[in-house]
Amino acid sequence: MTEQIEVFGQFDVRRNDDDTECKSGLADQMSIDKARITNTFGGDQLNAALDAVNNKKTYVRGYENQAKKFYISRKDCPVRNFCEELAGPNKRAEAIQMFDALFWGSWIACDEMPEQAKEWLDARVEDYKDGIKMDFICDCRKFRGNDADKTQASEMTRAEYPFDCHGYTLKKYIEEEAK
Secondary structure, three states, X not given: OOOOEEEEOOOOOOOOOOOOOOOHHHHHHHHHHHHHOOOOHHHHHHHHHHHHHHXXXXXXXXXXXXXXXXXXXXXXXXXXXXXXXXXXXXXXXXXXXXXXXXXXXXXXXXXXXXXXXXXXXXXXXXXXXXXXXXXXXXXXXXXXXXXXXXXXXXXXXXXXXXXXXXXXXXXXXXXXXXO
């Protein structure tokens, strides 16, 4: 099951909660059909046709609970992480920590949140209460958690694309305010 608010990297997409159980009759028929098909040009075309029929892709517009996308790293976003301009060698990781400290220590504790950021967050809290799914997309990471980069264990890669994101700070605030 997916969460109501997801924090994504540049190339992440929200996956649907589809039931992946296969009906046994169709699975048996598919295995028989595939056994008959040889590796010919006609067979490849038949494979493609069978895949198109069995893996129907429908494009539905305006369905319920479609996730709203918010690009939280863009210059016009009132809650972007502007601390990236101030950070040092581990630019993005430090900027995320700086934003977190600023957000909780100044914006929340001292009630000094900028007006545009307050309006944006209040609107997201209302969306959350209405049950709308939201995707916070940030450029500080390529993929959520940078799973591909963890295998490389490269310090330079992790400095450029950290595991954390300021979107998690925003997500936590919205979830707490909605309660």
